[in-house]
Amino acid sequence: VYNRPISIPKIETISKAEFEQKYLRKNIPVVICGLNSDWKARMVWNISYLKEKIGGYTSGVIKIKNGMYVINTERGSKLDYILVKECLECVESKNIENGWSLASPIENFDDKLSADYTTFSYCSDGRFLRTRLFVGAKGLVTSLHQDLYENLYTMVKGEKKIILYPPNQSSLLYRYPYISKFPNGAKVDPEKPDYKRFPRFEKANAWVVDLKAGETLYIPSYWWHYLRNLDESIAVSFWWGYGWKLIPVWLAALYKKIRKI
């Protein structure tokens, strides 16, 4: 469906210096294989383990309607605070029509999961480091959006289709207005393109990958990303900032605080 797609290259683990030189400083996406192979999480994480470890916490979870995270212009009002156990049971029941998905900062769960993973050296000295745990049912879609952070997105279980567009194609993606509650979101659907409504989108070039357990995708800051679960999946993302790019990160945090979003 997407025009002239580029397959994101998959490489074996490289040194931090090489990662910085070839990818981070050039803002080029890449899939690194094997980075998380020594994580205990790769062996033990599944829904029942997570229920046992963190099921008793109350956490903000993302509401899902019709197979999508509800992160449209109503973003901000769609986090429900419920028991993690209830959210994970909903994932287990494969309900993506009207349910929840876990997308929570891992710090919400104190140190209950900290022995199961390690922060990758590529981002361990980055500022503003945020670690998030994603657990979602097969078929769940995260609509196209961009973030101010660098992102190392690592699959622990399952597989996801991920579609990226570089920031210099933003004008082809029909973003929501900067003053909306989803200023980092785009209106186009990469898997069901509507070229009548969004004619410029026909010129966009997607970078695509099916990201499997054990693989880590580097999503450079400002790159647009869209994700669909090909299986029930568990993933961890590390977001961080560095250099001048920390200025917009700080400004956005302030803006969110003021507008309470």
Ligand SMILES: O=C(O)CCC(=O)C(=O)O
């Ligand atoms: O896991 C997902 O579906 C969303 C991940 C994401 O958007 C991110 O890490 O920025």
